[in-house]
Amino acid sequence: MTLRLLFEEIRSNIQKISNDLGYPTVEFDISEASKPEFGDVSCNIGFLLAKPLKKRPSEISESVANEYQKHKGEFVSKITVHPSGYLNFVANYETLARSVMQSSTEQNYGQFNVGNNTKIVVEHTSVNPNKALHIGHVRNIIIGDTVARILHKACYDVQVLNYVDDSGLQVADIIVGFKYGGFAKEPLQNQKFDHYCGDVVYVSITERYEKEPSLAEKRAIVLKELEEGSSEMAKFGDEITRRVLEEQLKTCWRLGVTYDCLNFESQIVRSRLWTTVLEKMKSMGIIYLENEGKNVGCWVIKSDSEVEEDKILIRSNGIATYIAKDIPYATWKLGILEDPFYYKHYAMQKNDRILWETTLENTGTKLNFTGDTVITVIDSRQSRLQKIITKIISDFKSKGKQYTHLGYESVTLSSDTAKTLNLETGGKSVQMSGRKGLYVNADYVLDILGVKTYEEAKKRNPELDEVTLVKIAEQVAVGALRYSMIKQDLDKIITFDMAESLSLEGDTGPYIQYAHARSMRILEKAGKTPDFNVSFDNLNTEHERNLVKTIGKFDMHVEDSAKNLSPKMIARYCYDLAVSFNSFYEHIKVLTAESPEMINARLCLVWSFKETLVKALSLLGIDAPARM
RNA sequence: GGGCCUGUAGCUCAGCUUGGACAGAGUGCUGGACUUCUAAUCCAGUGGUCAAGGGAUCGAAGCCCUUCGGGCCCGCCA
Numbered sequence: 001m002t003l004r005l006l007f008e009e010i011r012s013n014i015q016k017i018s019n020d021l022g023y024p025t026v027e028f029d030i031s032e033a034s035k036p037e038f039g040d041v042s043c044n045i046g047f048l049l050a051k052p053l054k055k056r057p058s059e060i061s062e063s064v065a066n067e068y069q070k071h072k073g074e075f076v077s078k079i080t081v082h083p084s085g086y087l088n089f090v091a092n093y094e095t096l097a098r099s100v101m102q103s104s105t106e107q108n109y110g111q112f113n114v115g116n117n118t119k120i121v122v123e124h125t126s127v128n129p130n131k132a133l134h135i136g137h138v139r140n141i142i143i144g145d146t147v148a149r150i151l152h153k154a155c156y157d158v159q160v161l162n163y164v165d166d167s168g169l170q171v172a173d174i175i176v177g178f179k180y181g182g183f184a185k186e187p188l189q190n191q192k193f194d195h196y197c198g199d200v201v202y203v204s205i206t207e208r209y210e211k212e213p214s215l216a217e218k219r220a221i222v223l224k225e226l227e228e229g230s231s232e233m234a235k236f237g238d239e240i241t242r243r244v245l246e247e248q249l250k251t252c253w254r255l256g257v258t259y260d261c262l263n264f265e266s267q268i269v270r271s272r273l274w275t276t277v278l279e280k281m282k283s284m285g286i287i288y289l290e291n292e293g294k295n296v297g298c299w300v301i302k303s304d305s306e307v308e309e310d311k312i313l314i315r316s317n318g319i320a321t322y323i324a325k326d327i328p329y330a331t332w333k334l335g336i337l338e339d340p341f342y343y344k345h346y347a348m349q350k351n352d353r354i355l356w357e358t359t360l361e362n363t364g365t366k367l368n369f370t371g372d373t374v375i376t377v378i379d380s381r382q383s384r385l386q387k388i389i390t391k392i393i394s395d396f397k398s399k400g401k402q403y404t405h406l407g408y409e410s411v412t413l414s415s416d417t418a419k420t421l422n423l424e425t426g427g428k429s430v431q432m433s434g435r436k437g438l439y440v441n442a443d444y445v446l447d448i449l450g451v452k453t454y455e456e457a458k459k460r461n462p463e464l465d466e467v468t469l470v471k472i473a474e475q476v477a478v479g480a481l482r483y484s485m486i487k488q489d490l491d492k493i494i495t496f497d498m499a500e501s502l503s504l505e506g507d508t509g510p511y512i513q514y515a516h517a518r519s520m521r522i523l524e525k526a527g528k529t530p531d532f533n534v535s536f537d538n539l540n541t542e543h544e545r546n547l548v549k550t551i552g553k554f555d556m557h558v559e560d561s562a563k564n565l566s567p568k569m570i571a572r573y574c575y576d577l578a579v580s581f582n583s584f585y586e587h588i589k590v591l592t593a594e595s596p597e598m599i600n601a602r603l604c605l606v607w608s609f610k611e612t613l614v615k616a617l618s619l620l621g622i623d624a625p626a627r628m
Numbered sequence: 629g630g631g632c633c634u635g636u637a638g639c640u641c642a643g644c645u646u647g648g649a650c651a652g653a654g655u656g657c658u659g660g661a662c663u664u665c666u667a668a669u670c671c672a673g674u675g676g677u678c679a680a681g682g683g684a685u686c687g688a689a690g691c692c693c694u695u696c697g698g699g700c701c702c703g704c705c706a
Binding site for chain 2: 027033035038042047050051082083084085086128165168169294295297305307308309312314315317319321322323325380381382385387407409412429431456457461476487488491492495503505507510513514517518519522525526564572575579582586587589590591592627628
């Protein structure tokens, strides 16, 4: 097992001692010591009892320590009291090392049961299928994918959805471009179709609306025809959006992201879901038909507060608004209503994960992609709308169902990067805009990163063949991008700078991957599998102990990360693990250690590290190449 | 006007949920370490009134209040 055992042992012993001494019950903390010289684990019980017992914290800690000395347990070797009042513990490293290292070789090491196999749905990506994915979408995708991976590790039964908004205005725009704007259906050269639609057709056509009112009129007509499912226009729209989607998904797969099911908005609109939900909301009195005032003739959600406006769900012309389309989808995700869809196979993804799509045609296949908890990953500019949806869902009072909006701040472009897109911002960063062509495509970033990582890998490993080098370069490029999107807090804006994103040193994905490559090299050169059935008494330098401890913390970080829906905690852990290893690597020789026993023990440690890092990195969707 | 987020080293950020021991990284800058398991590395130095003020507490970067700065959202757009 892991460091968790050490913590739990100390906790239960102190609880018992405190009871035996007749102390009042307090919620004391067992935490990692803040500095190595204090030991490994600290307890603050002295501070908490100081007031009720009218004694100095150190005095109380002293009494507890005296009792503790009598039966130290399996994992503690030393107890000390710091003058400040803290009660500090030093681990029994031999026991700890054996315990940690043996469990680290298990297949499911790091797993921790938070979810109890509860069904949970994560929806992310959900990009309009009229353009390529840009760096802002990547943050959404990587957060969603990482959270899904972590929840899976924390024993949730996870399904991942991607909502395809194929019936909106943005789609109409590119259709106008093809039908009336004079754009050829095929891009020139080898341009990806999604890049063509977004970078060329979409940007130009929105620019032309201003000068050509006739085009803008066409848009309204196209939009209307798109919503009528059987029209020629709808068929054409379907063909185009599917081609864009296909290209978008290639980018997602390139990033190591996979899904379980694609939901098409057009189908939700045409299905009976919408009318059912509408009736339900009407009958429950959640929405009202406005008889007077500026919203006359609209179905609205009444606002609770004075200052907030009522929210219109159905316009006076009978057409639903943007937010209205999200409500039936939310109920579908939670499985509140009967599922109107059939399912068909869309694609086979890596690791044999099948990607399904919804369909209204009777394929005979019924599947279930719903969950008791739904997590919708959307940037926090949508917080207001998401709050309304959450409220409506909770009004439905379906037992045990929970709708959660996982928000995050947006990605902006640095002033320098904006300048390369011909926008002078005067040193300020700027919000991206698909409409204005102000964005950096994900594929482009990966390509540029790939060139750099390829050159590096080739320089370091001239003997490797081309195919291997290209693969390593791509893995490192993806690692760099994914890590940069996840290491920061969700509430912090990421200012994307092209030049800066090419720096691969320090707190980056490649730094962590490099630690793995180093460990692999040692194991490779050792030429044998280490024997774990030995004593690890000899691993007694600070570097070795520190590495053992860090390895042993994996499951605690999985638990925290899952409970807080905080992917950065795992990023942080991967970095800490790599730092521990690199420090070990620089100071401790493995293959040239003084005795065969020492070599074996250190090889075990390297092996444990490697196994743990690979598992932790896989939660971030980052591959760990053996060479780089 | 209302709501959400944010302010910690020159720059980018951890730490804040759950208050406690001298406030940590990366980057930058200065210097050092490759005939050695890959230097995408390591080691040392440099660098901070934790935006400001007040409050409760034995104790605040953290909790509460006020103020100031920055971002975002408040449409019969999506």
